[in-house]
Amino acid sequence: MALMACISCDTWPEDININPNAPNGLLETESDSDVDPSVFMIPMLWSTVSGFDYLAWNVIPAVCEYHGKTKSLSQGNRHKSWHAFDDSGFWVPMYSSIRVVKNLRNAALKAQDVRYEAIADIWESYTFSMITNLYGDVPYFDPISEQPPLLSTYDPQSEIYPAILAKLKDAGEALNRSDVPINQSNDLVFGGDILKWKKFANMLRIRLGMYMADAAPEEAKSILQEILSDTENYPIMESNDDNASFKNDGVERPSVLYNISKAKIEEAPFSNVFIERLISLNDPRLPIIAKPVRKVHTDPTTHVLPSNPGEVKYAGHLYGITTDNAHAAQWNGGFPFASALGDFFRKEDVTGQPLLESASTPTLIALYSEQEFFIAEAIERGMVAGDAQMHYENAIEASFNFYGADFTGSGYQGAYGSQGVAGLAEYLSQPDVDYNGGRDKLTLIAEQKWLASFFLGLEPYFDHRRTMLPEMRASSGAENFGPNGSGSKFPSRAAYSDSETANNPGNVSLARSNGFDVPITTDESRNEAKMWIIRNNDLQMPIFQEPIYSSEYPVIASVPGSGTDFLSWYNDHWDSMFWWK
Numbered sequence: 205m206a207l208m209a210c211i212s213c214d215t216w217p218e219d220i221n222i223n224p225n226a227p228n229g230l231l232e233t234e235s236d237s238d239v240d241p242s243v244f245m246i247p248m249l250w251s252t253v254s255g256f257d258y259l260a261w262n263v264i265p266a267v268c269e270y271h272g273k274t275k276s277l278s279q280g281n282r283h284k285s286w287h288a289f290d291d292s293g294f295w296v297p298m299y300s301s302i303r304v305v306k307n308l309r310n311a312a313l314k315a316q317d318v319r320y321e322a323i324a325d326i327w328e329s330y331t332f333s334m335i336t337n338l339y340g341d342v343p344y345f346d347p348i349s350e351q352p353p354l355l356s357t358y359d360p361q362s363e364i365y366p367a368i369l370a371k372l373k374d375a376g377e378a379l380n381r382s383d384v385p386i387n388q389s390n391d392l393v394f395g396g397d398i399l400k401w402k403k404f405a406n407m408l409r410i411r412l413g414m415y416m417a418d419a420a421p422e423e424a425k426s427i428l429q430e431i432l433s434d435t436e437n438y439p440i441m442e443s444n445d446d447n448a449s450f451k452n453d454g455v456e457r458p459s460v461l462y463n464i465s466k467a468k469i470e471e472a473p474f475s476n477v478f479i480e481r482l483i484s485l486n487d488p489r490l491p492i493i494a495k496p497v498r499k500v501h502t503d504p505t506t507h508v509l510p511s512n513p514g515e516v517k518y519a520g521h522l523y524g525i526t527t528d529n530a531h532a533a534q535w536n537g538g539f540p541f542a543s544a545l546g547d548f549f550r551k552e553d554v555t556g557q558p559l560l561e562s563a564s565t566p567t568l569i570a571l572y573s574e575q576e577f578f579i580a581e582a583i584e585r586g587m588v589a590g591d592a593q594m595h596y597e598n599a600i601e602a603s604f605n606f607y608g609a610d611f612t613g614s615g616y617q618g619a620y621g622s623q624g625v626a627g628l629a630e631y632l633s634q635p636d637v638d639y640n641g642g643r644d645k646l647t648l649i650a651e652q653k654w655l656a657s658f659f660l661g662l663e664p665y666f667d668h669r670r671t672m673l674p675e676m677r678a679s680s681g682a683e684n685f686g687p688n689g690s691g692s693k694f695p696s697r698a699a700y701s702d703s704e705t706a707n708n709p710g711n712v713s714l715a716r717s718n719g720f721d722v723p724i725t726t727d728e729s730r731n732e733a734k735m736w737i738i739r740n741n742d743l744q745m746p747i748f749q750e751p752i753y754s755s756e757y758p759v760i761a762s763v764p765g766s767g768t769d770f771l772s773w774y775n776d777h778w779d780s781m782f783w784w785k
Contacts, residue, residue: 241320242387244308255297257460263288272475272521274533295701325375340735341719358715361736376405392451441572448570454563462563466556473542476520491615494543507758516618526681573602577653593639603656675783679750689727694743749777
């Protein structure tokens, strides 16, 4: 009966017999041989960038404690937050984008244009780096082959990383500083600048080298030493002018921050952890990254008050609540009392609707400041020679310049009043920033990198997972959810997609059994299983005491008896949320 029902309705997917690993039908005949490779640049770039929009906005900022959501708690805080990775729809778009890369490469090969062939290799490597970093062992060699099989085998991450790094090196070496620029209008990352593509390839090698530094320290050291000892042949980013970002527009390829609804924005104010750290450092990025709160409480015995000393107030929503959505939304009055995304990323009208210019907010891919933090860390860890302090301070200055931050404007004065710092030199001399001020130097680097990496794609998650610095806290309530794969450990990976599990079950089963330090058999082991690059890491997060609803919450007018123990909880546990206290 079920069979008859299926036959009688025309609901077969259009691509039921199409190999998902093969190119999408373009350039399959000789008549296509004269196609200009540049026509495939925008589809290639956009297919990857649009594929990680959901993760970059809705998951990474919450998991990395930039956001403290008021709703959709399963995606915003410790309680079940890891499952947001699994529901992200990342797998299919990323592997589809690999097919689009093949179109550019095939066109480049037929046109004998080494520039586009190298760029295809660089972009493929960037895309695959995100795939393997998120999942671990994944199909790599089959999908990039000329005749990929319908069901791909899963390759060890320990083999994928060297292959990607070798391809990046070869691609970078294939590009010459004097190469004629590629089509400027179709290159929405570097505007046709070949040298910047070459620098991007080496930046990715530095990034991936650092990501695998604990798993393969000698290989990582060799990569960094090769690049940094010969920047003539292996040029690297020299300023923010070399930043890699996708140039969105207001017509065909708008920023996710423009498309996302006002309601979704209001579900994701900044977390108290992020805002409080910016305030504590007198950081000039605060009034640029964040908006002031709409409402302010006045009684510190009943509510959390903004801590910045200026007249324009900033505050965050409590990070890590594990109660239900409605209760989470009531914390401290909810969204109006917390800071939301600032104008740098999303300009809005008075009703909270995005202005059209927000559609052009670039998607960040790699930053000069990120590179400088990596180099500072590598020097500090003894991987390469150099001046770690110089690169650390270069990175901070680069991030300030990226945001157009200053210490004299009305935004800074409004946030800090007379208690701010006078400029970059004074900022760097603060005890919590000073490279020689006595704090652990790797923590210093990681903390400032965390501040500078907001909305940098998936990289804040990948980077924090490998170092677990700074020491972000998990709530005590999160510990109750360990068996379902959430809990108080930082997420080790995403689960393989449902589509892959359904269509390629044999290879998925082998990967789950053999690809990690422990077999994946349950939700809990899914989150605890460590891929090759992080097998030496302890992902357990320090714990802070979460407030109990509703006695330890700030007073809620509609809830009798709420807030009776708020002040006691606040005095005993508020500062324990912050690693710098």
